[in-house]
Amino acid sequence: MTDKIKGCEGGCTCGHVRYRVKSDPLIVHCCHCRWCQRQTGTAFALNALIEADRVEVLAGEVEEIATASPSGKGQTIARCPSCKVAVWSNYDMGGLKDRIRFIRVGSLDNPDLMPPDVHIFTSTKQPWVVLPPDDQAVSVFYDYETTWPAESLARRAALFEAAGIEIPKSSMYK
Secondary structure, three states, X not given: OOOOOOOEEEEOOOXXXXXXXXXXXXXXXXXXXXXXXXXXXXXXXXXXXXXXXXXXXXXXXXXXXXXXXXXXXXXXXXXXXXXXXXXXXXXXXXXXXXXEEEEEHHHEOXXXXXXOOEEEOHHHOOOOOOOOOOOEEOOOOOOHHHHOOHHHHHHHHHHHHHHOOXXXXXXXXX
């Protein structure tokens, strides 16, 4: 874990929910799909994928709301019961729904620590959003093996092994 990420904290707007991230993220997605645009009311969603057991709730409780998702598998959005700000989501991801949190990077006290590793669903990004030329971007979704760092792939494999699930051969969007 990098010293900058170690102990990184975040929470909702009113301060009822507070959490601490205990490791570097597996990867950080900047998702430009129309679904994320609609759900966030903005041009994209920025999510840091981190194992659930590496996210420590320091204060408050979240309200979990089941919603539909483009994959058809749904997602659970964890929101503050008071101010309703989303702090993370859980998607199915091949059977790992309760094992990986999609932390809303904007809910971190210092969101600058987790810039995007990859831009996804750029085929539906807003035309006025200009991606930096050096950023990795894909039209829809990516291949895990060629996009995730080796350490993150090993952590992902460990999650599947702990769950007793074979690692899926395709992405969650195929």
